[in-house]
Amino acid sequence: MQNLLSIVIIGIGATAVMDLWGALRKPLLGVPPPNYAMLGRWIAHMTHGQFCHKSIAASPSIAAEQIIGWVAHYLTxxxxxxxxxxxxxxxxxxxxxxxxxxxxxxxxxxAPFLLMQPGMGAGFAGSKMPNPNAARLQSLLTHMAFGLGLYLSGLAVSLIC
Known part of the structure; x- marks a missing residue:
């Protein structure tokens, strides 16, 4: 049970570090943070049998998509x-x-390159995005921040427990 609690704390902490990086991208690089409502919209449409979209932003909005997206983000x-x-x-x-x-x-x-971006209409590894290489770089930096967050959260858990 202790390991499960540690995993939950590490996952939440690492995701929070990733989100901190997402918030810092705007003032540092002029790149807005991810919109997890679109993740929620994509997931919610799956319950109706639609797994792929031409453009998730153009797909009909779903009630509570923002909440669904943020919960899915942290569970992931x-x-x-x-x-x-x-x-x-x-x-x-x-x-x-x-x-x-x-x-x-x-x-x-x-996960985003092979599942999320193709399913949301952005193509394999963001190939259909306006500037695919810039999007790929931002994805890489964001997931590197998540990796750093895993380590920092693991370090915090090891010091506390």
């Missing part, structure tokens, strides 16, 4: 924290190291 962060512990072993919680956290965090870029 927790799932990826569980993946990290599954790969590294529970001992990582007591002695976190940057390597596995950064590798898993950066590797999570596969």
């Amino acid at each position: 962060g927790i799932a990826f924290a569980a993946l990290l512990i599954g790969i590294s072993g529970p001992a990582w919680i007591q002695n976190p190291t940057m390597g596995p956290a950064f590798a898993v965090g950066t590797g999570t870029i596969a």
